[in-house]
Amino acid sequence: MPRLVVVSNRVADPRKTAAGGLAVALADVLNNTGGLWFGWSGKIVEPSAGGRADEGELRTQQAGPVKLVTLDLSREDHDAYYVGYSNGVLWPVFHYRLDLADFDAGYIAGYRRVNQLFARKLQPLLRDDDIIWVHDYHLIPLAAELRALGCTQRIGFFLHIPLPPPLILAAIPGHDWLIRALFAYDLVGFQSEADHGHFCRYIEAEARAQNLGEGRWRAFNRTIQAGAFPIGMDVEEFNALASAPDGLEMYERMRREYSRRKLLVGVDRLDYSKGLPQRLQAFRELLQRYPETHNSATLVQIASPSREDVGAYTDILHELESLCGSINGNYGELEWMPVRYIHRTVARSRLPGLYRASRVALVTPLRDGMNLVAKEFVASQDPQDPGVLVLSRFAGAAEQLKEALLVNPYDVEATANAIHLALQMPVEERRARHQALMANIREYDVHWWCDSFLDSLVKAQAEETGTPWLRL
Ligand SMILES: O=P(O)(O)OC[C@H]1O[C@H](O[C@H]2O[C@H](CO)[C@@H](O)[C@H](O)[C@H]2O)[C@H](O)[C@@H](O)[C@@H]1O
């Protein structure tokens, strides 16, 4: 059996819980398959007086069936690769936010340097028959760097975030270099058919790629396979969390506390892509339009701290604090606060109880690769008395979860009306929608995601095996 080698910027101990869908999903996958997980340790090393930082030293740890191998980054590399290029250029542009992109020409060198460092450190650890699965926008050129070092293993890439239409992508200086780097992989996977469609249009128009049919493309002297592989959740693992003491305790506590009120819930990293200000505006509109919601609806919004060293994230924090304050100030009463805003990461073990006690989940990103919270909320519900998912049509999850109440998060009034509909929805309709959603979540779970991606990767035959990769 070939060994699975997963490479991602963020690495988490699969025996512990983490915030962020990528770490959660990969931990689920690797707990099942075993293998090696390689990435950044999350630590930054400062240079010693006058010298260079001691980056790149590998740390190895066995975590159940998974060998974790991580390396530290120097401050300079971290700032250019993670804060600068990954989260200051690629993240905003891929989420359609050209206005927030910081096209500082210096970032790309750090991005390349760290990808080269990853390749140099990983290559000696590899076996000839390994299957290598690289994740996300931080590591787009990794396969090209590995190929340049002579690696001939099968390498797949999965993009966890959206891929925008060609003309938005083309705004990135060096976009052609970036997309060319994807041709060093054997398989390139996206979250949705929409993202996959954007990729096909881009490579046809900008790279003159030849469409060989059945998802195969030829350009830059290479043949690759591309397709949509929507990520799923581990339903069984989540159910086990729900019935563990932490999960049950949370459920009972929330039910007791909100026995007289309907609970609405939002769980997100504090990220401008998640549409949090628009969501709070919609909630304020609900209170304004439907006075019967006063004293009877409470929104618990968890916003877990994220990427606080990127400027745009500080702005959103202030905007959100001020919105919550003004809603509570204007509508709150001595015995009722409309919004409970929690700027902290809540342990994953407590989320199923919180979801189950809630009548409505607000998952209203302006853009999102997938959004696993939407799936987790549905999976946590009591099938006899389930809550309602209000879901942005711009989340990858909306391609699959069609029985949710789909909204345009930019349309604050329509979103407020949808929330009202959700609060009023009769139990028969809630059950029917939940049943259909649950069938989809079960069928396309994290095991389906992993198996279908890896099956396609194994089948993706690089036609011209042995052709040298032309350096970037
Ligand atoms: O690692 P961070 O910078 O702290 O950020 C956390 C993760 O955020 C993004 O998650 C995405 O992946 C999810 C699972 O596929 C998906 O549901 C969600 O829509 C995406 O936003 C990011 O892509 C990861 O690399 C980060 O680790």
Ligand SMILES: O=c1ccn([C@@H]2O[C@H](COP(=O)(O)OP(=O)(O)O)[C@@H](O)[C@H]2O)c(=O)[nH]1
């Ligand atoms: O306080 C929090 C916030 C989020 N999460 C988890 O982090 C993941 C978020 O993934 P999602 O795909 O929704 O968005 P991302 O943060 O990856 O963009 C989900 O599994 C959540 O359960 C968590 O455990 N605690």
